[in-house]
Amino acid sequence: MTVSxxxxxxPDEQVDTEKIMQRVRARLxxxxxAPLDEEDKTPxxxxxxxxxxxxxxxxxxxxxxxxxxxxDVVPRNYVIDWxxxxxxxxxxxxRRVINAEIRRYVLPSLRKQSYLNRQVLRVLNDLFEExxxxxxxxxxxxxxxxxxx
Amino acid sequence: xxYGDAASNQVLSLQRLLRDMGYGSEVFCEEQPFLFExxxxxxxxxxxxxxxxxxxxxHFTMEYSNEVMSWLRRVPERKVLIYHNITPxxxxxxxxxxxxxxxxxxxxxxxxxxxxxxxGWGVSAFNCQxxxxxxxxxxxxxxxxxDPKRYAVRPxxxxxxxxxxxxxxxxxxxxxxxxxxxxxxxxxxxxxxxWIRPDARLLLVGAHGGMEPYVAFLxxxxxxxxxxxxxxxxxxxxxxxxxxxxxxxxxxxxxxxxGFGVPLLESMHFELPIVAYAAAAIPETLGxxxxxINEKDYPAIAELIGLLIEDEGLRDTMLAGxxxxxxxxxxxxxxxxxxxxxxxxxx
Numbered sequence: 001m002t003v004s005x006x007x008x009x010x011p012d013e014q015v016d017t018e019k020i021m022q023r024v025r026a027r028l029x030x031x032x033x034a035p036l037d038e039e040d041k042t043p044x045x046x047x048x049x050x051x052x053x054x055x056x057x058x059x060x061x062x063x064x065x066x067x068x069x070x071x072d073v074v075p076r077n078y079v080i081d082w083x084x085x086x087x088x089x090x091x092x093x094x095r096r097v098i099n100a101e102i103r104r105y106v107l108p109s110l111r112k113q114s115y116l117n118r119q120v121l122r123v124l125n126d127l128f129e130e131x132x133x134x135x136x137x138x139x140x141x142x143x144x145x146x147x148x149x
Numbered sequence: 150x151x152y153g154d155a156a157s158n159q160v161l162s163l164q165r166l167l168r169d170m171g172y173g174s175e176v177f178c179e180e181q182p183f184l185f186e187x188x189x190x191x192x193x194x195x196x197x198x199x200x201x202x203x204x205x206x207x208h209f210t211m212e213y214s215n216e217v218m219s220w221l222r223r224v225p226e227r228k229v230l231i232y233h234n235i236t237p238x239x240x241x242x243x244x245x246x247x248x249x250x251x252x253x254x255x256x257x258x259x260x261x262x263x264x265x266x267x268x269g270w271g272v273s274a275f276n277c278q279x280x281x282x283x284x285x286x287x288x289x290x291x292x293x294x295x296d297p298k299r300y301a302v303r304p305x306x307x308x309x310x311x312x313x314x315x316x317x318x319x320x321x322x323x324x325x326x327x328x329x330x331x332x333x334x335x336x337x338x339x340x341x342x343x344w345i346r347p348d349a350r351l352l353l354v355g356a357h358g359g360m361e362p363y364v365a366f367l368x369x370x371x372x373x374x375x376x377x378x379x380x381x382x383x384x385x386x387x388x389x390x391x392x393x394x395x396x397x398x399x400x401x402x403x404x405x406x407x408g409f410g411v412p413l414l415e416s417m418h419f420e421l422p423i424v425a426y427a428a429a430a431i432p433e434t435l436g437x438x439x440x441x442i443n444e445k446d447y448p449a450i451a452e453l454i455g456l457l458i459e460d461e462g463l464r465d466t467m468l469a470g471x472x473x474x475x476x477x478x479x480x481x482x483x484x485x486x487x488x489x490x491x492x493x494x495x496x
Contacts, residue, residue: 009427012437012470
């Protein structure tokens with residue numbers, strides 16, 4: 001079982017996120033991952049099959065394979081960080097300068113990109129709904145024509 | 150306005166703060182809420198308070214009725230929209246059609262309200278961003294006010310005696326709605342219970358009116374996964390809410406859409422380490438505290454919760470960060486910002 005690199009972010013400077021992730025990985029490696037049932041379905045697969053059966057429509061339009069949460073590409077809590085016990089104050093000063101520069105140059109353009117992403121998603125969703133509505137109208141018109149003839 | 154609702158509580162906290170700052174403040178609403186702790190007046194009584202000298206703060210969480218919209222066009226006050234955010238309608242597809250439509254209409258009203266107001270204040274920068282996308286320009290952030298006095302309520306004894314012993318208890322507080330992703334809470338709890346803490350409980354505290362198909366799905370999921378000790382409490386009183394916070398060990402949020410996240414502040418107040426999916430305004434609310442999840446890797450999240458339960462040192466460090474963060478939302482911290490924003494309003 002692999003855990004991706006950016007899976008966790010603990011913004012508190014007093015906590016070493018990398019160390020926590022290593023501990024999580026080590027604990028996961030020790031687990032016995034037996035299948036849940038004879039059909040070898042994962043809990044996630046069971047949940048998703050149930051959702052389809054009971055709710056029907058997907059949370060986001062399935063024809064628009066982007067979700068709202070994917071639009072925001074700004075790494076708000078990302079900071080350049082390294083932990084070497086010696087030369088602490090010098091490292092801290094360098095880190096502060098690099099982080100401030102990243103915020104000044106990179107974040108505004110990523111904010112613009114996130115804004116554009118959200119606009120595109122909104123337009124796609126509107127178009128999807130409009131398309132669905134038009135399809136229904138066409139179906140209804142065809143049914144009415146069929147009845148008349 | 151409704152009993153126990155986060156936005157309604159914010160209306161009261163803001164009123165209290167304004168009065169403490171020496172301003173007169175009245176709350177007007179379309180429907181008189183049942184069991185509501187504050188004094189509210191009907192908008193039909195507003196006429197005798199109307200004056201162009203006043204500022205009308207419009208709290209916006211869902212669409213305004215046509216009556217309210219036309220009333221807003223008539224009243225002479227300078228108006229400011231306080232945007233708490235509206236859940237995107239797509240989340241309610243297949244679950245609550247009328248609510249999906251109301252959410253859609255509410256979001257469309259943002260453009261009309263822009264032309265009626267002097268400014269827009271989001272309770273988070275995330276909310277301001279959305280207003281900006283609807284063409285708003287005069288925008289600022291007025292954070293949620295966290296008034297600890299509101300939480301000085303004796304916790305419900307029955308709940309405490311039921312859940313205080315044993316555990317650990319994993320808590321989530323919020324209306325049962327698809328944007329809060331309760332299914333992800335259940336999936337994470339499944340791994341926690343199976344691998345790490347067979348004695349754990351999942352306490353899901355929140356009303357679920359209007360969400361019946363979603364609740365049925367969640368109950369079926371719990372049943373199908375054979376995962377015991379999952380409690381859906383439904384709507385709770387303040388005393389019961391206090392008790393759930395008091396007897397819990399970790400706060401877990403998998404929500405994908407929050408305009409702010411008041412239960413995160415409540416968890417900071419009640420000293421629960423927070424594990425939350427990093428979406429919408431959640432990273433901003435947590436600032437430099439809590440554990441943010443970027444990917445919904447349920448087994449890994451369960452292991453992280455296990456670590457937080459077992460490692461006292463880690464928990465204490467995280468709680469210290471959370472205590473520092475909570476200070477930014479105390480009335481005395483927000484007061485200066487509010488004064489500044491009121492003074493900056495055009496005459």
